[in-house]
């Protein structure tokens with residue numbers, strides 16, 4: 156054992172390098188693209204993240220934690236259109252953020268996508284011999300957050316969907332909004348023959364209930380999503396149904412129940428399935444965005460609502476680390492990042508607590524993904540940092556305050572944003588008024604080479620999501 | 627976080643006098659901001675620090691024996707000297723006056739020199755202390771003292787050529803949102819990586835020189851001399867590279883500590899070149915015995931150099947592992963893990979060492 160440690164680790168390293176070189180060679184054709192599943196409920200920051208990721212990647216500066224950049228191996232990047240999807244309005248979004256008084260992008264109302272082609276040099280010794288310069292495509296799809304909660308419908312039939320939706324409407328927070336629709340339901344017999352006028356009334360009442368949940372109550376668990384989103388549906392009939400209290404008796408062909416059931420199935424099969432098949436089934440890396448602060452602002456019911464929505468959404472994806480070949484045929488997400496967005500709305504000293512709280516919040520989701528064999532990472536990020544930190548001395552304490560322009564007033568202000576609990580909030584935390592995180596208007600997106608201060612951990616997010624593909 | 631009630635959010639008017647300045651944005655910090663390089667480490671963290679590889683050891687009875695003997699000798703000498711001067715004074719005041727002044731000057735300057743030596747001597751201890759502190763902060767998600775510690779380090783290594791530029795790059799990229807652990811990681815990547823690469827090159831070249839020189843020197847005595855002087859020069863360059871003043875005392879201490887740590891890392895490794903003699907009968911005799919010795923010496927020097935890097939580096943290795951013999955491969959001209967483990971006598975084992983000889 157004279158050379159004990161050194162030689163065995165050395166041999167191990169060599170083998171590891173060789174193995175990687177070989178897999179690289181074998182998968183050179185296959186693994187040249189990463190399709191990001193940027194997953195986030197509405198207003199969680201998907202569009203802003205997509206815009207900023209693309210912006211920073213296209214002018215690669217200010218990404219010191221991204222290995223390719225840090226190791227100086229990045230040669231060039233460019234934007235390429237994504238096959239089969241309308242282009243993401245990047246220029247528009249960037250222009251909006253680079254204006255004199257920058258504005259956040261509008262809520263998304265349609266599907267779009269972009270790809271970024273990255274030309275880089277590999278860092279592996281063996282790989283360098285084989286093929287030193289490589290290219291990799293990062294593909295991002297942007298969509299309205301409402302659509303996300305449609306994915307779980309794929310697992311449902313009309314009966315289970317109805318049962319679940321009716322139970323949900325009984326919850327205290329939703330019940331007032333649902334009252335009108337529930338009232339209407341009382342006089343309805345699913346077995347009786349349907350008529351278009353009643354159907355339209357029912358569907359409209361349900362839509363109004365969902366709309367109230369979303370707009371007035373700010374809830375996330377809204378199913379089906381197209382009832383409330385802003386995009387136009389070609390065939391209005393697809394959304395002319397609502398959940399019904401069904402017995403186990405079979406439904407006559409022309410009954411209200413059967414007609415709704417058929418529309419539900421059409422909705423599921425004609426709207427949701429293609430969306431899933433064409434976009435969501437091809438992802439192999441996932442970034443789950445969570446707007447933790449807004450959830451805290453709104454209270455315990457919303458917090459749970461977000462938690463539940465995420466857990467439900469996550470179950471619609473395929474996870475696992477299958478073999479190279481099976482992964483190629485049916486891609487699986489083999490790595491995820493959970494990111495708490497808008498981390499610039501709190502002081503950096505609170506990021507550790509934010510991360511911890513997020514970890515707890517996503518526990519129901521991450522349990523699923525972890526069991527499927529996909530490791531995850533948790534980060535507190537801000538795609539576009541809109542605040543500065545100012546130290547302020549108050550009552551003998553030094554507090555980290557934020558300076559920025561508030562969305563509501565448009566005025567520059569300094570405020571102490573409050574503190575985050577590193578654990579689930581206690582009941583009295585919710586009522587004590589300690590969660591009042593404010594929205595800041597964007598600061599100008601920097602042009603040129605000084606990007607590191609314009610985001611928080613965007614580079615670490617990228618590194619966690621694709622770093623290993625760019626080695 | 628605090629046991630007290632959390633402070634609820636509140637807004638201040640923008641011209642509130644209590645509002646401090648915006649945290650210095652990255653890159654805005656004046657470049658030459660110096661810090662006291664000898665800042666003491668907080669005492670209360672002592673338990674958390676893993677035992678530093680350098681530093682005070684337990685003082686055994688031997689230490690006290692040596693100390694008391696030394697004091698005894700010094701007292702006797704001083705007493706003798708004083709008596710002698712007094713006798714001289716009686717005999718010839720003319721001579722005694724200047725002699726007294728001279729001796730005072732000698733003692734004074736000697737003390738200053740010794741003090742400086744002590745200071746330099748301490749520079750390795752200081753590195754160990756900073757390393758221990760950084761080790762404690764690495765991976766932390768809090769916003770603690772890492773920024774300040776790293777500035778101390780920056781002050782230490784700023785004189786090294788190329789470092790100011792790297793530091794400027796780091797300052798530009800380090801946003802104030804980074805937690806301690808992230809900051810340290812970034813610093814290691816952006817500032818120390820380059821130094822480490824240079825250091826490994828210095829060690830590799832030094833080891834190769836030793837291999838070549840000892841392969842061609844005719845006698846063992848000359849071998850020893852070459853190994854000693856070249857290793858010394860190598861350590862001196864390494865010290866300079868990491869911003870440690872490369873005084874003779876410091877380098878000697880570095881040599882000793884490197885030797886000790888290398889021995890701790892695996893006593894057999896250090897004695898590797900001694901084993902070449904044992905192995906001589908089996909396969910080394912087939913090769914040129916001298917070339918074998920050269921390779922052995924090179925390995926020894928390489929090991930010492932790598933240990934020295936660990937002792938000199940102001941940061942522990944956080945994101946990457948310390949350089950190993952393997953990393954010297956390209957420069958050494960033979961695979962450092964190969965020559966003594968290959969039990970196969972003959973052809974293949976021979977080539978690497980011959981290569982070393984050829985260079």
Ligand SMILES: Nc1nc2c(ncn2[C@@H]2O[C@H](COP(=O)(O)OP(=O)(O)OP(=O)(O)O)[C@@H](O)[C@H]2O)c(=O)[nH]1
Nearest residue numbers: 197198199200201202203259262263300537538539
């Ligand atoms: N301060 C700050 N605010 C952000 C950031 N990202 C998003 N926001 C805020 O969150 C809002 C929603 O962001 P979007 O990116 O439009 O959200 P989305 O997920 O695309 O929403 P939908 O398109 O409705 O699904 C923005 O209007 C901003 O107010 C960020 O990095 N920093």
Ligand SMILES: [Mg+2]
Nearest residue numbers: 201202262263
């Ligand atoms: Mg959007």
